[in-house]
Amino acid sequence: MGQKISMILGGLWLFFFCTGLFSGPAALTWAEQWTALWSNQGVVSTILWDLRLPRLCMASLSGGALAVAGLLMQTYFKNPLAGPSVLGVTSGSTLGVALVSLGGVAVGTGFGLAGTVLGALAGAWSVMVLLGAVIGWFQSRSALLIFGLMVGYLTGALVTVLQAGAEAGALQAFVVWGMGSFAYADWTGVSILAVVLAATGVWSTRHRHDLDMWMLGALTARSMGVNERSLTWAILTITGALAALVTAWCGPVAFLGLATPHLVRILYRQHGAGKLLLPVLLTGSVLALMADWAVRFTAVPLNAVLSMVGAPVVLWLLLRRSESSAP
Template sequence: MMHFNQFFSLFMALLLLFALSLALGSSPISISQLWQGLSLGPQSTEGLASIIWQLRLPRSLAAILAGAGLSVSGLLLQTFFRNPIAGPFVLGISSAAGLGAALWIMGGSLLGLSSFWAASRWGLLAAAASGAAFCLFILLLLAWRLGQRPAHLLLMGLMLGSFTNAFILFLQYFSPKEELQSFIFWSMGDLNRLGWSELALLTPLVFFALFLAFLLAQGLNIWLLGPTEARSLGLNTSRLRWQILLISSLLAGGITAFCGPIGFVGMAVPHLARLILGSQRHQVLLPFTALLGAVLLLACQILAQLPGLEQLLPINLISSLFGAPFLLFLLLTKPLD
């Protein structure tokens, strides 16, 4: 079967990295201890089992979900815009989620509310998700009013992102240092805040959006020929535009709300997937991109929690540290097409 070796190698790498993410950390765990801790179950109060089930396992699963979702979101947007630098942040959805988080964390003091307002984890999640949803509503409204051409949507997304970033800077300027520090930590991306209750919401959201994306594979292949050729082949290009916009926004906004902004994964992984497969067929490119994104973000999570580090590094720091040089390498060695 074509590309079987690539898929098998990537799947084995995912299993290996998943085991390493559970074993490595400030307190390394041996394979026998890992198996023993897993066998005790999530309800165990024994120290080793508690570390595995309540800290490392949710964190590793969150990395897999976020990596897969952001990568597929980036692939959809790069295909839609036929633009190699498009990514989950291009529509302003992630920036709007950041604005919702900023209003929740730093807006409380401006409104005279107590510090409990900013400390609520579920409130922060709801605020970030609401910001993303509101931006999507505005984007869809503008697209319906002004037309759905990719260039228009790209400009509208950039304008919305610029506006939300300006408002965030305004809040930062007038916020006390405690709230400012809290927002900065959120903006660095953090998989450690996710527990089983958050994963119970994030998991079906990501799987549902990925399933919808896979259903668009044939339409995406036709879309690459250009809108005129696609319409002549019977593709409903208007419906495909809305579907791509909704699915990519759902993935980018939802993951940002749960995990904070995570840079370069959605932009770099689709390029690397095309480079490895040498194919533009979305029937194989979509699942491979999802799997590759999960592997790479899980690797970033492992680097963020290596033994000897007293604190876990922000996931956004690691992903940007490796993502930016990779994109620069592609630009210098291979045209992005």
């Protein structure tokens, strides 16, 4: 069953990737585009290699990265509603970018690449470290979730303050960036995210047993030889980096990190983090490519498309949890 689903998802990935590569507003024939794809010369080649391919690669990598980050966060916090956008990690990255682009803090000015990436990383890691520090204070998963939401509201308020005092040009650019888009991708961002995601895959594969043991509880994990401190800081670092890099290049992309792991659990009927890693990566990539396809052909902002898909998933999770806890 799982192999069949993976084949279907692989076919969908290939379909949306190829459709996105050879479709667009430019009136080009398939023959022209196919020839230009291998010639690396002319305007058509520039469209394919400098615009469409980076966009598609970034969409695919970002969807997979956020989905994996969501899976790791749900595993570590043992909370089905955990995710970069829910626990305030994405909001922290947004605040970091806002400090750089609207407040002129850190490296560079405006949307300089170095400043944007460093700001996003600093914001995401600050929130992740805060969550890791206070997780022991809360007896219930719901309390931790509310804490993360409040962190998100606080960082959102600070972003609003920065927007209120920003110049018109910088404010307009920041608002457009905040809607989320894969259209501003470049090969630098694709390369960096690919390396970090590959390193995440290697680490997760080597520690799949630790992740599965952690789901059984901290005491059980420690009794099975899991290094709790090492696992904690590894997950905080990885998920913060993945969320920050996606946010820096694509804006605060919503819901993929939260909804994708649950969709995979339903499709594959499995719950172990180690077994779900590759399916989550593939499904997140497919969902991101599908959302980008909808954006390109409907002109609807990316986060609007993802919210229309992700919000019903969250509502369904809340209703299911309410039913399971009802007497």
